[in-house]
Amino acid sequence: MADREKEHNPGIPVVAEKVKVEAPPGEERPAPVPTTYEVPIGPIHPALKEPIRLTFKIEGERIRGVEVRTGFAHRGIELMGTKRNLIQVLYLSERICGICSISHPIAFTLAVEQAAGIEVPARAQYIRVIFSELERIHSHLLWAGVAAHELGFDTLLHLTWKVREKVLDILEELSGNRIDYAIPIFGGVRRDITPEQYPKVGEMIRYYRGLSDELMDAFLRDPSVEARTRGVGVLEPQEAEALCAVGPTARASGLRKDVRQDRPYLVYGDYAVKAITPEDYGLKPLGDVYDKTVVRLLEVGQSLDLIERCLEDMPPGPITSFPKIPALLAHLKKAAGEGLGWHEAPRGEVIHYIRLEGGLDEPSVWKVKAPTYSNLMSWKPMFEDQEIADIPIIAASIDPCICCMDRVHVVREGGEAWVTKEELLKLSWEKTRRLTR
Amino acid sequence: MSALQAVWQAAVVLLGGGLVGMVYKGVDRKIAARMQARIGPPLRQPFLDVGKLMVKEAVVPRTAVGWLFEAMPFLAVVAAGTALLYLPLGPFAPVLGAHGDAILVLYLLAVPALAMALGGFASGSPLATVGAQREIVMLMSYEFPLAVALVGVAWRLSSLGIQPAFSLGTMAAQPLWGLVGPLGVLGLAILFSCLLIVTPAELSKIPFDIPEAETEIAGGLMVEYSGVYLALFYLADAVKTVVMAGLVVALFVPFGLAAAVGLKGGAAQAVDTLFFLFKVLVVMLVAVTTVRVGMARLKVDQVARGFWLQITAVAVVGLLFLVLDKVVMG
C-alpha cells in the first residue's frame, strides 16, 4: 500500500503540537501542564461558505483563543474603482457582494450624490427603500437557512430557502434579476415599480405574514435548536459597543443601533424606523445566537411593514433627475468634493466614502466598509470558552459576508447576456491556462 | 448444523444483509428528501456511491499510521457483518446462534464504532482526532441504556424459567409481551422506547452524528478516508443499520405474520421473512429517518448528559417495572 501514499493536503497545516505553559518562577514543581492544540478551520471548510481562516486554540473541547485571517478573496476593488468612471464603479459596487447587492450601490450613490450635489426625486427614494427592504427579507431568510444547516438541521434549511424563493421571485419581477438588481443610479433609480406590480408585492407580503408564525415556531420554539443556540456565542453589550459591532449582531446584545434609526437617510426618517432588539419579543437581551435569530426574524416583519407603507405613500413622478446618461456623466466629471453614504444593510452598517476631483472621470478615493468588517472583532469574545461544536453557528451568527469584507468581484461588462455551459467551460479552461502559464 | 451448511447460510445472510442495508439506505435518503421538500436521489444511489468509491483512488495521508488506518474499515465491516450472523432473521434462527449470545452482539455493535475511532486517531488529522474523541464519548454514553434494555429482557425471560435467556433466538421465539403482567408491559414499553432513542446514536445519525458533524469538523472521523476504505465504512454503516433495527425487532417486535394467517412451510417462511424486512424498515424509518429530519445536531456534552442521566434513569425505571412485575406475578 506504500505506493498509494500520497502527499497529504498541503493547504491545511496539520497542527497538533502541544503548547507548553511555563510554570511561574519561584514554584518548584511545575503545575500540571495544560495542553492545547490548534484546529484550523478554513479557508476551505464545509462550515464556511466563503474563504476565511480561523485558527482555534483548543483545550479539550473548549476554545481558548482564536486567530482570524482574512483576505483570501481580496482583489483590490477599491483601487480598481479609482481607475474607472463612476458609472462603471457603480457596477463594481453592486458586485462587491451578491447578497447585499442593493446596499452597496445605495451607500455608494448616496456618497456620490452628496459629493456632486445631486437631488434624488421622491419616488426614487421610495423605490430604493423598497428594494433594500426586499433584500433584507431575502438575506435574513438566507441566513436563517444557513444557521439551520450549521446546526445540522437540514430540513429547516430546505424549508426556509423554499420560502425565500418568493421574495427572490418578486425581486426578479421588479428588477429582472434575483440578485444584482442594478436599480440605483446617481440621481434616482433605473426602473420604476409599475401599478400592475403592486398587487404582486402585496401578495408576497401576505404570504410572509401568514408564514411568520411557522418560522418563529421552527426557529425559536424548537427544543433542539434552542439547545444549540441558547447561551452560545454571547456578546455582552459593553463589548458590542467597544468593538463597534453593527447590525443584528449589536442589536441582539441589546444595543439600539440601527443606521436607519440613528442617521436616517432616504425616506427612513419619515417612518421613524426603530432598531429591533430581543426586548421587542419580550426577552432580556443576552447577545447569544438565539437572540440574533430573534432579531433577524423580527426584522423580516419590520421590512414587510416598511414595504407596505412605502407602496402606499409612494408619490407619482420622475424616477431620476438625470434621464440621459451622458448628461449625468458630464455632471459627474465636473463635480468636485467628497461624500459619505451609509446604509443599514441586512448585516449592519455599510459606509462608502468617495472623493471626486473636478475634471476627472474617476474618483480619486473610494473607500468601502462592509458590515462584516466591523463585526470581525466581535468574534473574539463570542468564541471565548465555547465548544468546538459551536464554532460553525457562532461564526455564522454575525452573518459573515467575507466577500463583502474582502471586496472581491471583478466585473466583466459588455459580454454576452447568457453564458452557456460550453462557454463557462471554455472560460474556466482559459483561466486555468492563464494561471499555469 | 454442519460446517458447510453454516458457511452457506452465512454467505446468504451476509450478502442479503448488505444488499438490504444498501437498499434501505436509499429508501432512507429518498424519504428524508421528500420530508425536506426535495426530490432526492434515486433509490439505487447508495450502490452508485459505493461503486464509484470502489474505483476511486484511496489516499492515505502521510501523517497517518498507515496499517491501522487501512485495517480499520475492514474491521468495521467484518464486525457489522458478524453481528448479522447472530441475529434471528424473521422465521430463521441466528446462523451462529449456538456460538454466542446477546452480549456478544452488544460487543460486536461497539466494534465498528471503535474501529472508526481508531481509524480517526490513526489518520493524523486534527479534525479526525476531535471526531474520534467524540465517538468514544458517544460510545460510552449510549452503551449503558442499550445494555439495560437488553439485560432487562433477558433477565425477565430467565425469571420465567425460559433458557437460554441471553440467546437472541430465545428472545425472538418467546415474545415477552404476552408472558408478563401489565406492569411488565409498561416496563417493556419503556425499554423499547429507550432502545429506539439509542438506535440513531448507535448509528451516528442526526441528532447524534456528532463524530462526523459535517459543518463542524468536516466529516470528523471520515475526513481523511477516501476510495475503497470510505466505501467499506459506508457498507459497514448500511449493515449496522440493519443489525441495529434487527436487534430492536428481535427484542421487542419478534412476532410473525404467517402463524396468524395460518400459513405453513415455505410460504410461511417467505411471508415472515418479508414481514421481518418490513419491520426492520419501519424501525429504521421511525428511529432514524424521521428523527434525523426533525432535529438539529446536539453537542457531545448534551448527548453524554442526556444518555447518562435522563435516558439511563428512564431505562432503569423500565427495569424496575419488570422487577415489580416479577414480584407481583411471582
Next chain:
Amino acid sequence: MTADQVLQGLKQALGARLKAEVRPRKVGVKRPLELQELWCEIGREDLLPAVRTLKNLGPLHTSIISGRDAGETIELLYHLAVGFGTPGGEVMVTFRLQVPKSDPVVPSITGILPGAETTEREKIEFLGVEFAGIPTRAHVFLPDDFPYHPWRKDEPGIEKTIKRMVEWEEKRHGGSGERT
C-alpha cells in the same frame, strides 16, 4: 445628540486648533429633516483628545478610517459616529489628519475604541502608516509578504501590477476604448 453639542464639546477640548465645518444633509420626503455632519481638520497630536471627547459625549462608533496619498502627506479620515440609540440622534464626525510621509506615525485609538483595530491594521498595509500603540500589526487583507502599500502613489510596483491586469482585460474584451 446634535451636531452643535458635539462641536461645542470638541471646541472645549481642542480650542482654536479645531477647524470644523458643518455640512447639512437633507433627508426625508413627508417629514423632511436636516441632518448635520461635522467635518473637522485636526493635527495628529489632537486625535486622542478629540476621540476621547467624543467618547465622553455619548456611545461612540468607528465606521471606518479612509485615506489617500496626498502627495507630500498621507491624508487620513476618521469617520466616527457619536450618539447612537436615539432616532436621528447620531452625528457623523469626520476627522481629517495630514500625516507627513517622512514620519507617518499616528497614535492608535484602539485604547479608547478597541473596535478600530481592523481598520487601523488595514491602513498599515495599504497606506504604510504606523499606529503607535496598536496591539497587533498583522496584515488583514494582503498576503503577509506583500511588498508594497497599494494606495501609495509613489509605489511603482502597484502601477505595474494594475497595468498588467488592465491589459489582460483589454485583450479579452478586444478593448472597449474607454479604459484608462
